[in-house]
Structures are given as C-alpha cells and as structure tokens.
Amino acid sequence: MSDETAPASVPEWGGDRRQGDRRGGFRDRRRPPPPWRRPWALIAYGAVGTLALLLVLLTALRQRREPVPVVSEGASATAGGAPAAGPPVPVEPGPAEAAYSAADFERLIAEGDAAVGRRVRAVLLCEPIVPIALRPREPAPRQLAALADSAGRVPGARCRWAQEGDMPGEEFLLVVPPSLAEAFARSPTVRVQFVERRRVHAELIWLGRLPALSLRTVGILDRVLR
Known part of the structure; x- marks a missing residue:
C-alpha cells in the first residue's frame, strides 16, 4: 500500500473569468455628453x-469721444435764462455791524431770516470773480436778480470768512456788482494755505x-472799505 496521498483535485473554472466582471462593457454603456x-x-x-x-469696448470708446456738456456751477440741468425775481430784501438803515470773528459769523447764521438785509462789515479772503448761475426755478431776491446776465448768472467770488490772523474760516459767497469789480480787484493779495486770495475789507448786505x-x-458787496 502506498503512503502517498493523492493530490486534491483542482477545480476547473472553465470559460472566461471576465464573464462575471461587472465592469465589463463600461465603455459601451457610457452615455454621450449633453x-x-x-x-x-x-x-x-x-x-x-x-x-x-x-x-x-466700442461703447466705452464712443462715450469718450462724445463731448460732455458743461453746466455752470449752481445751474440746473434744465433750460437756463433769466432767474425769477422775488421781492426785494429790506435793507436795515443805520451803520453797518462789525462781524470780524467766527463767532460773529455763527451768530448771523443762527439768527436766520432776522439777519437778512443787515449791513455787515467783515474781512473776507476771496478767490477771483467768476460767473455763478442762479437756479432758474428758485426765486432770487430782487437785488440779486438785477445783477444776473441773460444766462441767469451773477458775478461772485468764493470767499472764506477771515478769522484772527487771516486764518480762513467758513465758506461765504460774495456777489460783486460790476460797479465794484475794480475796487475788489485792487484789494491786496495774500497767500493762505498755499492759495492766493484777495483780502477784502468789505461792507456787505447779508x-x-x-x-x-x-x-x-x-x-452782496456794498462797499470796499480799504
């Protein structure tokens, strides 16, 4: 009797091992893209x-080539012309009131309509006179409307209410009648914060x-004192 044990039989798989592979045919089942x-x-x-x-780009280039209409300062986008004249401002008689400090300026602002028409003396640091447009739909005091040209503009200078030591204070618009333009131009020039301005000792109607x-x-400038 032989001691050798017969080897275990090896099962035969038979057929193609890829038949049961679920990945088979993946390329065939892929759908086309949307x-x-x-x-x-x-x-x-x-x-x-x-x-x-x-x-x-074409729209931007066209906008750069088209001229932009320039509207004067204070003008409305609607048609200009002569402004609507309102009632005159009653000017107080008597001597002018001294208002040389920032506190005096604030007091006049605080008084509101009660200060309108008052004669005031002050030192102003002004830029050159330029035409400034009135708003056509807003009535202007008769004294102011009388100074407007056919385009509804008045001659005015942007100023600063001078404080002690000629330090610039609050902004103020001084309307200069044509008869006083030469006296305004003779006022001395000072340099304030690297900007040249005229130092105008003015008597004005508030x-x-x-x-x-x-x-x-x-x-409105009424008189240049010196």
Whole structure:
C-alpha cells in the first residue's frame, strides 16, 4: 500500500473569468455628453463672450469721444435764462455791524431770516470773480436778480470768512456788482494755505442761505472799505 496521498483535485473554472466582471462593457454603456457640453457648444460660448467684450469696448470708446456738456456751477440741468425775481430784501438803515470773528459769523447764521438785509462789515479772503448761475426755478431776491446776465448768472467770488490772523474760516459767497469789480480787484493779495486770495475789507448786505444759489451763505458787496 502506498503512503502517498493523492493530490486534491483542482477545480476547473472553465470559460472566461471576465464573464462575471461587472465592469465589463463600461465603455459601451457610457452615455454621450449633453448638448451644452459638446465641442460645438463650447465654441459658441467663446464666440458670444468675445462679441460681448467687443460691444463693451466700442461703447466705452464712443462715450469718450462724445463731448460732455458743461453746466455752470449752481445751474440746473434744465433750460437756463433769466432767474425769477422775488421781492426785494429790506435793507436795515443805520451803520453797518462789525462781524470780524467766527463767532460773529455763527451768530448771523443762527439768527436766520432776522439777519437778512443787515449791513455787515467783515474781512473776507476771496478767490477771483467768476460767473455763478442762479437756479432758474428758485426765486432770487430782487437785488440779486438785477445783477444776473441773460444766462441767469451773477458775478461772485468764493470767499472764506477771515478769522484772527487771516486764518480762513467758513465758506461765504460774495456777489460783486460790476460797479465794484475794480475796487475788489485792487484789494491786496495774500497767500493762505498755499492759495492766493484777495483780502477784502468789505461792507456787505447779508442775504443768508439762498435756495437760488444752492443754499450757499451769500452777501452782496456794498462797499470796499480799504
């Protein structure tokens, strides 16, 4: 009797081992991409984006070439012309009131309509006279409307209410009648904060904040003192 044990039989798999592979045929089962992901769609996206960019650039160039209408300071976008004249401001008789400090300026502002028409003496640090447009839909005091030209502009200088030591204070718009323009121009020139201004010792008629001049604080020059 032989001691050798017969080897275990090896099962035969038979057939193709890939028959049971679930991954088989993966390439055959893949679906085609949707229309918006196909090559022709991607090309169309690029063409549309390029066209939109060209339209934006052409519009920007056209806007740069077109002239921009310039509107005078304080003017409305509507048609200008002679301003509407309101009632005259009653001017107080008697000597002018001294208002040489920032506190005096604030007091006049605080008094509101009660200070309108008052004669005031002050030192102003002014820029050159330029035409300033009145708002056409806002009535202006008759004294102010009488100084307007055919385009509804008055000659005015942007000023600062001088404080002690000629330090510039609050903003103030001084309307200069043509008869006083030469006296205004003879006022000495000083340099304040690297800007040349005229130091005008003025006697003026206080008008306060005027809607016709965009609520600026305004006065009409009545006399140049020195």
